[in-house]
Amino acid sequence: MTVAIGRCASGHAFAPPRKSCGACGKPLRKRRVPASGVVLSWTRVDVPPEGFRPGARVAVVRLDAGPSLLARARRAIDVGGRVAVRETPEGYEI
Amino acid sequence: MNVRIAGCGHTRFGRLREGFLDLARAAGREALDDAGVQAVDRVYVSAQAPEAFAGVANAAVAVATELGLAGVAATRVETAPSSGLSAVEAACHAIAAGQAQTALVVGAEKMTTLPTPRASAVLAAMIHPSERRYGLTMPALAALTTRAWMHARGLSREDLAAAPVKAHAHGARNPLAQFRRRVLVEDVLASPLVADPVRVLDCASMADGAAAVVLSARRGETRVAGLGHATDDLSLAGRTDPDALVSFRATRAAAARCARSARKSVRDVDVVEMHDAFAVLEFQNLVDLGLVPRSRVRRAVLSGDTSLGGSLPVNPGGGIKARGHPVGATGVAQVVEIHRQLRGDAGRRQVDGARRGLVHNIGGYGNNVLVSLLEAA
Numbered sequence: 001m002t003v004a005i006g007r008c009a010s011g012h013a014f015a016p017p018r019k020s021c022g023a024c025g026k027p028l029r030k031r032r033v034p035a036s037g038v039v040l041s042w043t044r045v046d047v048p049p050e051g052f053r054p055g056a057r058v059a060v061v062r063l064d065a066g067p068s069l070l071a072r073a074r075r076a077i078d079v080g081g082r083v084a085v086r087e088t089p090e091g092y093e094i
Numbered sequence: 095m096n097v098r099i100a101g102c103g104h105t106r107f108g109r110l111r112e113g114f115l116d117l118a119r120a121a122g123r124e125a126l127d128d129a130g131v132q133a134v135d136r137v138y139v140s141a142q143a144p145e146a147f148a149g150v151a152n153a154a155v156a157v158a159t160e161l162g163l164a165g166v167a168a169t170r171v172e173t174a175p176s177s178g179l180s181a182v183e184a185a186c187h188a189i190a191a192g193q194a195q196t197a198l199v200v201g202a203e204k205m206t207t208l209p210t211p212r213a214s215a216v217l218a219a220m221i222h223p224s225e226r227r228y229g230l231t232m233p234a235l236a237a238l239t240t241r242a243w244m245h246a247r248g249l250s251r252e253d254l255a256a257a258p259v260k261a262h263a264h265g266a267r268n269p270l271a272q273f274r275r276r277v278l279v280e281d282v283l284a285s286p287l288v289a290d291p292v293r294v295l296d297c298a299s300m301a302d303g304a305a306a307v308v309l310s311a312r313r314g315e316t317r318v319a320g321l322g323h324a325t326d327d328l329s330l331a332g333r334t335d336p337d338a339l340v341s342f343r344a345t346r347a348a349a350a351r352c353a354r355s356a357r358k359s360v361r362d363v364d365v366v367e368m369h370d371a372f373a374v375l376e377f378q379n380l381v382d383l384g385l386v387p388r389s390r391v392r393r394a395v396l397s398g399d400t401s402l403g404g405s406l407p408v409n410p411g412g413g414i415k416a417r418g419h420p421v422g423a424t425g426v427a428q429v430v431e432i433h434r435q436l437r438g439d440a441g442r443r444q445v446d447g448a449r450r451g452l453v454h455n456i457g458g459y460g461n462n463v464l465v466s467l468l469e470a471a
Contacts, residue, residue, distance in 0.1 A: 014332050016224055022327045023334050041245070041339055043237035044290040045229055049215035052229030060238055060331055060339065068331040068338075070225050079245045091227050 002032040003085050003092070005067050013067035015092075033065030035085045039077050039094075040068065059094060061085055095321065095355060097186045098314025098471055099307050100196070101129025102430040107303035107418030108272035109206045114141075114148035118202040119160040121304035121423075125198060126161070129308035135194035137161075137168040140181035140201035141422035146216040148204040157200050167194075174220045175371070176457030177201065178305070178425020179464040183321050185309045195311045201426030202304035213300050217421070220458050222329035233297050235330055235459040236372035237289035242339035243374050244291065249392060251291060255282035256396050257376035258295050258415055264402060265416025267443040272301050272418030282373075296373040301418035305427035315437040319450075320356025320467035322348040328461055342460035345382035349454075352465040360467055361385055364448040365435050366406065367428040369456040369463075370413040376400070379454055380408070383465065402443060410435065410443040425455035425464070436470045 006017030006028030014022065017030045042059040045052070057073035061083055071085055071092035083094040103124025105117050112120070118139070126132065137158045144150040154168035171181040178201040185197035205213055214231045221230055243249045259279055265271035277295055285294040309318070324347035327333045335343045353360045361384055368379045376395060380386040385406060386394045394400060400408035411417050411431040414424055432451035434440045453466045 012334050018332075022329075022332055041238045041241045043234050043241065043292075044287075045231065045234045046286070046290065047214070047231065047233070047288045048211070048229045049218045049231050050211040051215065056229050058228045058230060058234065058238075060242075070228055070230075070331050072228055079241065091224075 001035040001084055001086070003035045003063070003087055004030055005033055005063070005065065006030050015063065015067045015069040033063060037061040037063040037083060037085060039079055039081045039083055041079060042073060042077055061094060095186060095190055095318055096311065097189045097318045098310050099316045099318065099429070099433045100310040100314035101125045101308040102433050103128060103306040104270055104427060104430045105304045106270050107301050107420060110302040112302070114144055114150050114202055114204040115156060115160050117204065117302060117304035118157045118200050121202065121306040122157065122161045122198060122200045125306035125308050131196060131308060133163065134166060134196040134198045134308065136185065136188050136197040137163055137166050138181040138185045138197060138199045139168065139170045140177040140199065140426060141170060141203055142172060142174055142177050143216050144203070147208060173462045174457035175421040176425055176455040176462050176464050177422050178427065179429070179453060179455035179466060180425065182307065182426065182429055182466070183323060183464060186318055186321060189309055189311045197309045198306060199309065199426055200304060200306040201423040203420035203422040204302045205300040205420060206302050210300065222332070225329050225331065231289065232459060233292050233372065234289040236374060237292040238330065239339050240292055240372065240374040243377065246340055249377060251283065252279055253392055253396060254296065254373045255279040257370060257373040258282050260401050261370060261409060261413045261415035264410050264443060265412025268411045268417060271412040271416050272299065273412065273416040292372060298371040298414045298419035301420045303418055303420040303423050305423045305430050307426060307429055307433065315471055316433050317469050317471045318466060319469045320352045321464065322351030322355060323464045324348040324351060326461045328458065330459060341378060341382055342456070342463060344460055344463040345379065345454065345456070348463040348465040349383050352467055356467045360452055360465065363450045363452045365410060365432065365445045365451040366408045367431050367451065368408055368454040370409055370415050371419060376408065383452065383454060402445070407445045410440065410445055428453045428455060429468070432468045436468060
C-alpha cells in the first residue's frame with residue numbers, strides 16, 4: 001500500500017501533497033511512498049466544532065518515508081505503534 | 095526601538111453584557127485618559143473574527159468613530175490570537191518610521207454570543223484545511239502536543255494540572271479576570287475531557303473583553319525595548335521541525351529576533367506574560383523562550399518558581415487561562431499587564447521591583463508568534 005506525498009528539491013515533504021513547499025517555496029513533486037508509519041500522538045475530540053460528531057480519534061503519524069500527517073483512527077491506538085495509512089475521500093485513515 | 099507606552103486601558107474579561115464596540119470604546123477611552131491625550135496620529139484595532147463573532151466589519155474605523163477619532167488613519171490587524179501584539183508591533187513600526195508621534199492600539203473580541211460549537215468552528219477556521227477536515231479544534235491540536243509532552247518529555251497528567259492551578263490562583267488577585275476562583279489539581283483532573291488528554295480546566299474559555307495602550311515617541315513610563323515576530327507552517331503535521339509536537343519553532347525564532355532588536359537577552363527579566371491558552375504551553379513556552387532548560391521545567395513550575403513570589407513570576411494577572419482570552423484583546427492585555435507591573439501599579443499581584451518584562455503571544459496553534467521586551471523607562 002502507498003500514499004501520495006509532495007517533496008521539494010530541498011527534501012521538504014508534505015502529506016497531503018500541496019502546490020508548493022511551505023518552507024522554501026519550491027515546487028513539490030508528487031510521488032507515492034509506502035503507507036507505513038509510526039504514531040507520534042493522538043487525541044479523541046469529545047467537544048467537536050459545529051458539523052462534527054464527538055468521539056473522533058485523530059492521530060499524528062510519521063510516515064517511514066518522511067513527512068507527518070494527520071489521520072482518522074478507527075480504533076484505539078498507542079504512541080509508538082506501527083500503522084498503515086489509507087487514503088479515503090474523507091482524508092487519511094488508520 | 096524608541097517607543098514608549100504612555101497609557102493603558104482594560105475592561106473586565108468574561109461573559110459580559112457589552113457589545114464589541116462598547117468594549118473597544120471603554121478600553122480605548124481609558125487608555126487615552128490614562129495617557130492624558132485627546133487625539134492620536136494613528137489607530138490600530140486588533141480583532142480576530144469580529145465579523146463572525148459580533149457582526150462587525152470595518153472594525154478599525156468603527157472603533158475610531160466610537161472614540162471620536164474619525165479622520166485619523168485607522169487599520170485593523172489580524173494574526174489570529176496574536177493579533178494584539180501584532181497591532182502593537184504595527185504601531186511601534188509606524189512610530190519608529192516617523193509616520194506617527196502617537197498611536198492608540200485597541201484589542202477587542204466579543205465571543206460569548208455564539209454557542210460554543212459554533213464559536214469553536216469560527217476559531218477552527220484558523221487551522222489548515224487538510225487538518226480542519228478531521229474535526230479538530232484548538233484544544234484538539236493542544237491535545238496532540240500535550241500527549242507528546244507526556245510521552246517524550248515525561249510530564250504526568252498531575253504535573254500538567256499545576257499550570258491552571260497557578261493561573262487561577264493569580265487570577266483570584268486580578269479584579270478584571272474572568273476566573274477569580276482558585277481550583278485544585280483534583281478539580282482539573284475531574285473536569286470533563288475536551289480532547290483527550292486535555293480537560294476543560296486546562297483550556298482558556300470563550301470570553302468578551304478589550305484592552306488598549308497609547309504608544310508615544312516621546313513619553314511614557316515604560317519602553318518597548320525589543321520586538322520579534324516569526325511564523326511557521328499553518329499545519330501542525332507539515333512543520334519541518336522534527337520537534338514540532340513539543341516545541342514551537344516560531345516562538346524560538348521570535349524570541350531570538352526580539353533579543354536581536356533589543357540588543358540584550360530576553361532571559362534577564364523580572365516578570366513574564368506568556369500565552370498559556372492550554373496547560374502544556376506553560377511548560378513548553380518556558381523552554382522555547384529560553385527561560386528554563388528543558389531538564390528543569392517540570393520542577394520550575396511545580397516548585398512555584400513561576401508563581402507570584404517565585405524567582406520568575408509568570409502571568410501574574412492570571413494569564414490567558416484565568417484572566418480570559420477574548421482572542422483579539424489578548425496580546426494588548428498582556429502588554430497592559432506588564433506595563434502595570436513595570437510602573438508598580440498591579441495591586442495585589444504586583445511583582446516587587448519589576449523593571450523588565452517579557453510578553454509572548456501565540457497566533458494559530460504556534461504558527462504566528464510575537465515576543466516583546468518591555469522596560470521601565
